[in-house]
Amino acid sequence: MQNLYKTICILLVFAFFPVGDAYGFLRVSGSQIVDAADKPVRLQGLNIEFKDFMTVLNEDDIKKIADSGANSIRLAFNYLDLEQSPFAYNKKNFELLDLVIDWCERHGILVVLDMHLVPGIQNIHDFVVNREKSAEFWNKREFQERFYALWTHIAARYRDRNIIAGYDLINEGSPPDISIYRKILNTVAGKIRALDKNHILIVEEAIHPARSKELVLIDDKNTVYSIHFFYPPQFTFYATTTERPISSYPGKMLTAGNLISEIKSAAPAGNEEWQIAEIKASPPEGSEVLMVNIISEGNQGVIFFDDIQLAVDGHEIDLPAPLVSNNSFEIDYPGFNWDTTNSCVKVSDTTAKTGKYSLSFLNCRHAAAAHSSPIQVQNRAYILKAWYKSGSASGKTYISLSWHAGKILSTIEKSSLLEQINYAIAFKSRNNVPLYVGEFTAHANPSKENVANYLSDLLDIMVKEGFHWSFWEYYSHYRGVGIHNGTEKAMVNPAAWDTLKKYMK
Known part of the structure; x- marks a missing residue:
């Protein structure tokens, strides 16, 4: 009481x-x-x-x-x-x-x-x-x-x-x-x-x-x-870092190690309308990590990319990483953006296949790239598609799937x-x-x-x-x-x- x-x-x-x-x-x-x-x-x-x-x-x-x-x-x-x-x-x-x-x-x-x-x-x-x-x-x-x-x-x-x-x-x-x-x-x-x-x-x-x-x-x-x-x-910071290894907790953080093989598809210059580049491939033996890449070099014009799609057995995978969906470059925030090398690679608002933005390679005379985060390999069939517009581009530009051995960064x-x-x-x-x-x-x-x-x-x-x-x-x-x-x-x-x-x- x-x-x-x-x-x-x-x-x-x-x-x-x-x-x-x-x-x-x-x-x-x-x-x-x-x-x-x-x-x-x-x-x-x-x-x-x-x-x-x-x-x-x-x-x-x-x-x-x-x-x-x-x-x-x-x-x-x-x-x-x-x-x-x-x-x-x-x-x-x-x-x-x-x-x-x-x-x-x-x-x-x-x-x-x-x-x-x-x-x-x-x-x-x-x-x-x-x-x-x-x-x-x-x-x-x-x-x-x-x-x-x-x-x-x-x-x-x-x-x-x-x-x-x-x-x-x-x-x-x-x-x-x-x-x-x-x-x-x-x-x-x-x-x-x-x-x-x-x-x-x-x-x-x-x-x-x-x-x-x-x-x-x-x-x-x-x-x-x-x-x-x-x-x-x-x-x-999984969602907002471009350094996004494949991680398990407790366990290892894994990133792309030695290159095993790379499959490329060219994006030829001179296309004033949006065109599509496509790759179909399966992982080679021993590969643990997959990367999606867009590469341009010797380019004294501009080429645009938009709506990058990666699918495994028909199921689409978010890019640049699972759960981090910025396939169309609509999110301008650190980490949601793709990992880029060379300042000539930028998100552009001048043209887009869908939405308001695309990824541009402007006057990339030296090698420039945009990379996805490391993606864990599944032993299945992959299809990569990318829309591009290359009216004034020159040099060599292509998309690729690169297969890598895993590299352990650390244990957490x-x-x-x-x-x-x-x-x-x-x-x-x-x-x-x-x-x-x-x-x-x-x-x-x-x-x-x-x-x-x-x-x-x-x-x-x-x-x-x-x-x-x-x-x-x-x-x-x-x-x-x-x-x-x-x-x-x-x-x-x-x-x-x-x-x-x-x-x-």
Whole structure:
């Protein structure tokens, strides 16, 4: 009877008070995050891009995340989502942000606000939200002042919202040196603390110009330190890397090794209309890996290719790789594009067989190529077809199927994951601070078992080490990157979703 009374009281508290009030403000206590009652809280959830609430996502998605067992989201925003012009802010988008936070509070989901892209750009590698050729944030004072101003505006607006778990200050910053990184982080921390003394700050590891990473302490004691873990990227970024070996987890990553044989079909010059080139072939003995290739050399004009089709026993295979379908070059995003050599090979919007785009070889005087990812050989009959238009082309251009022996790149297993994440484990232990894996992923893979096995091993490590975590990501416009995709928010990575739910429960 006494237990029933306690249960009823708890339910009444949650019925009449927002979940944020039930937690109070989270804070750092040694290597843990605790609530207002000093009870440990483990952040476990998913990344969501704020921009997606402007189009396809809504409160139902927050509820779905809550129902999965997650207790948090990392809400990634571009500074341009909130900054209308330098030092002036977008009222409409801030009101939408208020609404998303309200939804999270209603469904018991803590929010990490993540400035994913800062004024001037903090890292030139491809961002989900933007792509730039230079990172000017680190060397221009105006950009830094706008960064400080936006965070202080956020802190002033949300300092009383305890459903917000913390502020992730700079996503994947790549400073020229650590002293500049530490100075900027300490400066923004001081400006936030002048207005908001409660919310946790989250400091991510710095990415050095040579791509190595370093966790950096700042002066603020209410700070959580964060890493992003994508090892090995050829596996975890299956949908968006041109380095896409044939992989099993646990097991080997296999790519194309020694060439065994190659079957070619020419694309002759002088065709003003779209023509088709075709190859029919079966794999030679000993071949493990198949590549689809488009080659042009000695070409002082232009030739276009579109609608590349590969079928085995009548069943079409996605190109450039299984599950990564860009046969018609309609998706312009790293990794979905074919692996190209020579800058003369580009996606073109001047002509297309279908859709809006084709692949052009323009003035490719020296050998130039577009390659598919490695494809595992099946001992069956293959047919390759490619449409081309070669009115002004010269030189030699052809499509080919090349058959290769397999070449082992590496072996991946739980021990190799642990080896790669050990630096973060050591930093947490040495400095007695909480550690947050703000991003990790396993894109949809031809083998669902690979995804489930990989995530299970990594989550086992993170749980054992007391890490907080957030999976990248709940939704993406690019198929296979997020758990959900498309206007209907279709489930495209069920293996990831089901595995995460086991650990979030």
